[in-house]
Amino acid sequence: MNKLIGAVATVALLAVADQAHAARDQIWAVGSSTVFPFSTRVAENFAKKTGKKSPRIEALGTGGGIKMFCGGAGEKFPDIANASRQMKKSEFLACQKAGVKDIVEIKIGFDGIVVASNKKGPDFNFKLEQLYLGLADQTLRGGQVVKQPYKSWSEVGPGLPNARILAYGPPPTSGTRDAWIELAIEGGAGKLPTLAKMKAADEKKFKATVSPMRTDGGWVDAGENDNAIVGTIEKTPNALGVFGYSFLEENGSRIKGASINGVKPTAQTIASGQYPLSRSLYIYVKKSQVGVTPGLKEFVSEFVSDAATGRGGYLQNRGMIPLPPAVHIQMKQKANALTPMPAPKN
Incomplete structure (x- = not known):
């Protein structure tokens, strides 16, 4: 024993x-x-x-x-x-x-969330609401919320290039995705009077209506590797990539950032909050x-x-x-x- x-x-x-x-x-x-x-x-x-x-x-x-x-x-x-x-x-x-x-x-x-494109492609100067209109699964058209109908950016608003809507961005697990939804999609939707009224009356309904990203191929969840998104938009004419500002700064010779409400993403505009898609x-x-x-x-x-x-x-x-x-x-x-x-x- x-x-x-x-x-x-x-x-x-x-x-x-x-x-x-x-x-x-x-x-x-x-x-x-x-x-x-x-x-x-x-x-x-x-x-x-x-x-x-x-x-x-x-x-x-x-x-x-x-x-x-x-x-x-x-x-x-x-x-x-x-x-x-x-x-x-x-x-x-x-x-x-x-x-x-x-x-x-x-x-x-x-950091700032940038909407970037190929250096050799057209310049994009978005109004905040146009990001919502072009990339949400349901969008506002003729005063009604409808299933996303827009195929090219020129249909979304005057002054935007006649380019197919195709954006590669972060998946739902990403903090960049959360910030993108809050700042760009919900922020843009809130600029439109019809949806601003909905938000004031029922914020939960507003979020459910405007937040999902389009699922017809116009928005592509591209994983957590932002460098891979940079490589994709460099090779894909007119495609957009959504990621953090640091990746734009590191790859400035290959890609460029779109203006949002007339403001370019720079260290100064992000730190001051002037650039609309800024975050901590x-x-x-x-x-x-x-x-x-x-x-x-x-x-x-x-x-x-x-x-x-x-x-x-x-x-x-x-x-x-x-x-x-x-x-x-x-x-x-x-x-x-x-x-x-x-x-x-x-």
Whole structure:
């Protein structure tokens, strides 16, 4: 019997040792494809400075990343969710239910959503409402909401090119898609008096009416790889691509951005909010993993450092629009104190 007890104890000790050995020695961040190139750059610099293993960064889209992040605490779940929109109340509550209690929300900068085309193709100068009219599944025509009838941009509005409506953009799991729906599709629809009245009377009905993207081939969900969209529109005459500003800046010799309401997407117009499709970028951090995952706090500190996200920092050179100095200081303080966020309002 003593031998049996000893054998069981030995097996138990080996199991504990195996679990300890299996514990993650690498930071794990998942989420937004827009934040992905910024996060990978920070990961590279973190590894060089600390000598620690470079963090694992995955582009799953904001929604997919937050869902995985909120799956639970511990080494089987990511330490960080990268996001191109704020966490929703429903996502926050899912986190809480799964035991992910102390979440730190850190704003890292700004980005713009661009509508880009081949450098050699026609220039596009959209009014915000024309993006809704041409790309939503149901659209307004003759004062009535109808199934999308438009085949070319010239049918949508005067001054637009006589080009087939074909846009490649982010899938439903993407934070870029969420922001696109809110800023371009719902924002454009809200400019039209008939739909503005609907929104005022019943916002839920308004969203359900205007938000779905067209499903007849005029809009194509192109996955989370924004570089692939760049390559597609470069090879496809008159096609449009929807993605973050940083990809336009990196590929400015191959593609160009459309004007929206007469405003071109630039670092200045995005930071000022003058460009209509501007948004904020975030990282969400599990406070419970600080001190457990080696280097996590140092990685977060690197992300909010002057060298990375400050004015003139290396992420600005990669296309991120920096925060105002006072807000940047606040984010550094939040990262240092690891102050948990309250529940979002929406």
